[in-house]
């Protein structure tokens with residue numbers, strides 16, 4: 001299928017210390033969609049992302065990008081980082097330049113772009129993430145939330161087709177979570193394929209087009225919001241709660257307080273049912 005941008009076929013991964021982090025992952029990511037990987041700590045979300053952008057290679061199985069085999073045990077990985085940007089969970093690991101402007105321009109410089117284009121991209125990325133005023137600041141003086149925003153700007157400036165956000169709301173306050181969700185919406189409207197990992201079901205439920213629920217290195221459940229979030233027992237197995245919007249909706253249904261049979265997607269929809 002040509003609308004599939006990333007595909008994993010039976011991907012296994014064992015870390016050098018023997019930890020089996022991925023145990024036969026099969027996924028198909030459609031282009032331009034909003035995809036969520038949900039699951040408890042240690043279930044393999046970050047390892048999956050590291051495979052997607054080519055930092056790690058499968059110990060068994062194959063990874064395809066736009067239908068082309070790009071990574072497996074034998075095949076040296078292609079320069080996937082140019083196509084698949086990765087916003088790390090921990091900005092401390094991602095950031096390494098002296099100041100904010102240099103940090104964000106590092107990626108575009110590596111792509112061999114003109115000075116003018118680099119400047120334009122960096123300025124736009126700083127504007128989108130609200131770090132323009134910090135551009136001359138040394139990276140190590142920034143607060144956790146500021147570092148996070150710079151790490152997002154880093155990847156926006158790369159203008160990759162796919163962007164991975166590993167637990168993007170960690171270390172952001174509510175105001176900056178809202179700003180992040182706005183950036184994600186704009187990127188989505190611009191046609192990017194967005195993939196986030198999280199264990200925040202409430203955030204994920206309203207946002208995602210398609211969900212992979214992971215547990216112990218395997219995909220336990222997948223589907224759109226209607227298919228996934230009615231599987232209470234499986235969600236519990238993955239230590240995930242039911243989104244509060246659905247719990248209230250269920251209460252309204254059970255008590256004949258609404259007749260709408262379509263589960264609400266967000267607070268506004270839920271309120272309109274009352």
Ligand SMILES: Nc1ncnc2c1ncn2[C@@H]1O[C@H](COP(=O)(O)OP(=O)(O)O)[C@@H](O)[C@H]1O
Pocket residue numbers: 015016017019020021039040041042043044045046047048
């Ligand atoms: N560098 C590493 N070396 C050995 N084991 C690791 C390494 N990184 C992660 N793991 C292990 O791999 C499994 C999956 O981890 P990870 O992909 O980070 O999960 P998640 O992102 O869902 O929390 C866990 O058991 C974790 O302890």
Ligand SMILES: [Mg+2]
Pocket residue numbers: 042045046047089166
């Ligand atoms: Mg992780």
